[in-house]
Amino acid sequence: MSLTESLSLFLWGDLPGWLVAVLWTIDIGIRVVMLGVVPGNRRPTTAMAWLLSIFFLPVVGLLLFLLFGNFKLSQRRIDRQAEVNERVFAATQHLDLHDDDLDAPEWVQSAARLNRNLGAFPIQQGNRIEFITDGREAIRQMTEEIHTAEKYVNVQFYIVGDDPDLTDPFLRALEEAVKRGVKVRFLFDHLGTMRTAGYRQLLRRLQASGMEWRRMLPVSPLRRQWRRPDLRNHRKILVIDGEVAYSGSQNLIEPGYKRASAHKIGREWIDLMARVKGPLVTALDVVFATDWSQETDENLLQHVNEGGVPTERGDVTGQLVPSGPGFDSENNLRLFNTLMYSATEKLTITSPYFVPDDSMLYAITTAAQRGVEVELLVSERGDQALVHHAQRSYYLQLLRAGVKIYLYRKPYVLHTKCFTVDDEVAVFGSSNMDMRSFSLNLEVSVMLLGVRAVREIDRIQAQYKEESMLLTLEDWEGRPRWERYVDNVARLTSTLQ
Numbered sequence: 001m002s003l004t005e006s007l008s009l010f011l012w013g014d015l016p017g018w019l020v021a022v023l024w025t026i027d028i029g030i031r032v033v034m035l036g037v038v039p040g041n042r043r044p045t046t047a048m049a050w051l052l053s054i055f056f057l058p059v060v061g062l063l064l065f066l067l068f069g070n071f072k073l074s075q076r077r078i079d080r081q082a083e084v085n086e087r088v089f090a091a092t093q094h095l096d097l098h099d100d101d102l103d104a105p106e107w108v109q110s111a112a113r114l115n116r117n118l119g120a121f122p123i124q125q126g127n128r129i130e131f132i133t134d135g136r137e138a139i140r141q142m143t144e145e146i147h148t149a150e151k152y153v154n155v156q157f158y159i160v161g162d163d164p165d166l167t168d169p170f171l172r173a174l175e176e177a178v179k180r181g182v183k184v185r186f187l188f189d190h191l192g193t194m195r196t197a198g199y200r201q202l203l204r205r206l207q208a209s210g211m212e213w214r215r216m217l218p219v220s221p222l223r224r225q226w227r228r229p230d231l232r233n234h235r236k237i238l239v240i241d242g243e244v245a246y247s248g249s250q251n252l253i254e255p256g257y258k259r260a261s262a263h264k265i266g267r268e269w270i271d272l273m274a275r276v277k278g279p280l281v282t283a284l285d286v287v288f289a290t291d292w293s294q295e296t297d298e299n300l301l302q303h304v305n306e307g308g309v310p311t312e313r314g315d316v317t318g319q320l321v322p323s324g325p326g327f328d329s330e331n332n333l334r335l336f337n338t339l340m341y342s343a344t345e346k347l348t349i350t351s352p353y354f355v356p357d358d359s360m361l362y363a364i365t366t367a368a369q370r371g372v373e374v375e376l377l378v379s380e381r382g383d384q385a386l387v388h389h390a391q392r393s394y395y396l397q398l399l400r401a402g403v404k405i406y407l408y409r410k411p412y413v414l415h416t417k418c419f420t421v422d423d424e425v426a427v428f429g430s431s432n433m434d435m436r437s438f439s440l441n442l443e444v445s446v447m448l449l450g451v452r453a454v455r456e457i458d459r460i461q462a463q464y465k466e467e468s469m470l471l472t473l474e475d476w477e478g479r480p481r482w483e484r485y486v487d488n489v490a491r492l493t494s495t496l497q
Contacts, residue, residue: 004172049492102317104449107332110461114338115447118331120321121286127278128314129453132248133460135255138273139166142238142246146173149240152183154288155217156237158430160188161196161253164203170252171205185300186213188252189233189290197258214295217442231325231373234430234441236273236290245281247444248273249352249417249430267383267411272418272428272460279311280446283320287444291324304381317449323431324442332431332445333438337363339421343372344379348461350377351417353384354391355434355491361394365401374403377464381410390491392483399473406468414464418457425449426457 018242031054044263102109102123132138147154153174161167174184186206193199193215206213216233240248250271256262257269274283289300302311323332340347340363347367354376356364368374376398382388395405408414429445431437448454 001011007131017394027058030062031055048164052492102449104317105424107338108314108449111335111338111342111425111447115319115321115331115335118329118334119323119327120319120331121283123317123319123449124279124283125315125317126313127276127280127316127318129316129318129448130275131456131460132273132275133268133271133463135250135271135273136166137248138246138248138271139170139252141275143170143173145238145240145244145246146170146177149182151175151241153177153184153241153311154185154237154239154285154292155185155252156235156288156291157252157448158189158192158232158234158236159196159251159253159257160193160202161251161258162198162202163254163258163490166254167252171209174211175209182396183287184211185292186211187216187288187295188213190215190218191230192232192234192251196253212296214292216291216295220488230436230440232441233290233291233324234437235287235322236344236430237284237444239285239288242281242285243277245284246273246283247276247278247430247446249415262383262411265411267413269383269413270408270464272416274428274446277300278316280318280320284444287320287322293440316453318453319447321429321445321447322443323438323445330438333357333360334443335447335493336360336419336427339419339425339427340364340367343367343374343421345422346373346375347419347421348375348377348458348463349387349433350414350416350421350464351433352379352382352413352415352417352444353387353432353434353436354378354394354496355387355436356394357435357438360433361397364396364403368402369396373462374401375406375465376403377406377408377414377461379410379412379414379467380407380469381413386490386493389487390493393487393491395471395476396464396473399471399476405471406465407471408468410463412467416460416464418461420458420461423454426454428457 038113051202067337101113116122132141155174162171174186178184193202197200217231236247236250236252248271250269250273251257255268255270259267262268286301292298292300321332323330340360344397347364349364364374378391379388382391398405416428417430417432418426420426426448427445428448429443431441431443431445437443448457
């Protein structure tokens with residue numbers, strides 16, 4: 001008896017012949033049909049990963065594909081985002097700088113034009129940026145700023161956690177602002193926050209607070225709210241009275257994320273936030289208004305002075321780049337690749353979740369092979385096992401290309417997302433360098449121009465390097481074979497988008 005016959009007898013031995021024929025027909029039919037469905041509008045590597053799962057386990061693979069295979073928002077959300085993009089573009093056309101007005105190399109001007117064409121705001125001068133590297137201090141500063149609010153406070157974070165020492169004063173500041181007549185709007189990602197300890201207590205507090213609040217991208221089948229569960233709004237924005245804003249990588253939660261396991265080993269998340277004054281505040285306010293309208297059907301854009309400039313100005317030139325599945329193309333990925341290919345001297349990247357697609361991997365390794373000094377700062381031990389192992393699967397190719405990899409010492413998680421190119425451009429924000437941030441998450445990034453901005457973020461990255469160890473090609477090639485196997489399997493799962 002052949003192996004195929006033995007397997008068939010094991011699987012179908014007690015079933016009637018007609019039922020076996022039906023099941024075999026369904027099994028083969030799923031594979032044949034999905035062979036022509038899955039590759040549509042997907043990266044080849046992503047399509048191949050899905051097809052492998054379907055061919056090995058047709059029914060299970062099909063169910064997973066139906067649940068996670070669609071990386072687009074609902075048509076209603078896409079249409080609304082397109083409408084907002086058109087309105088914002090029309091309302092800010094007069095703010096576009098001519099190339100002669102922009103003191104930057106042509107490749108920087110080209111990147112700014114790319115951003116604008118793909119849905120970003122105009123590049124604007126006159127901003128003031130102050131970076132905050134201490135997470136506790138960032139929340140304390142935001143809390144104090146809320147106490148000064150007179151008109152409104154717009155709050156948006158991916159994860160929110162209520163703890164007595166750090167975020168309780170922040171929430172109390174919002175509650176007090178409501179009592180003195182300030183309009184407070186509060187957005188948080190549904191699944192991102194729901195996983196945090198004390199979620200139900202947080203909901204009760206918000207319900208009693210008098211704030212207007214909503215879950216972003218809610219997943220609630222009983223309320224007919226359904227989409228791919230890992231389509232998330234990952235942005236972090238705070239705007240007060242249209243005069244000052246905060247944005248960056250930090251969530252509204254204590255540095256240990258209210259996790260007993262993290263507290264036990266002393267793990268904390270290391271972040272970068274920016275206090276912003278100037279025209280970029282208005283741009284951040286518009287992004288918040290867009291996300292608010294997606295969840296409430298209320299048009300806040302009429303209350304935002306789209307062309308206005310807050311009273312206090314600085315000397316930093318910057319451009320806000322919102323991204324996500326509501327845009328036609330992966331505009332953050334396109335910007336990042338454009339800047340990396342333009343590097344001539346130095347490229348320094350900090351990313352907690354580094355799982356690039358082929359285009360970004362080639363951009364980074366090509367820069368190193370061209371003689372650019374390329375540095376990558378990542379965590380020695382990540383907080384998400386599959387992502388961390390997938391990330392490690394890229395180290396060998398990067399090291400062989402000449403990229404220097406710095407591992408931020410465990411148990412800390414280096415959660416900052418930023419990079420600098422030569423002495424010309426710095427980018428920071430909420431976007432990781434992984435396929436999730438390029439395709440699935442709503443993100444917001446800020447591109448800053450000029451030596452001062454670059455040197456400030458380079459100074460912060462230099463501090464990270466002091467707390468890191470340099471990974472060598474010899475050490476990496478000598479790691480156990482089982483680790484390589486796990487890394488490679490995790491790399492395959494990371495493409496299932």
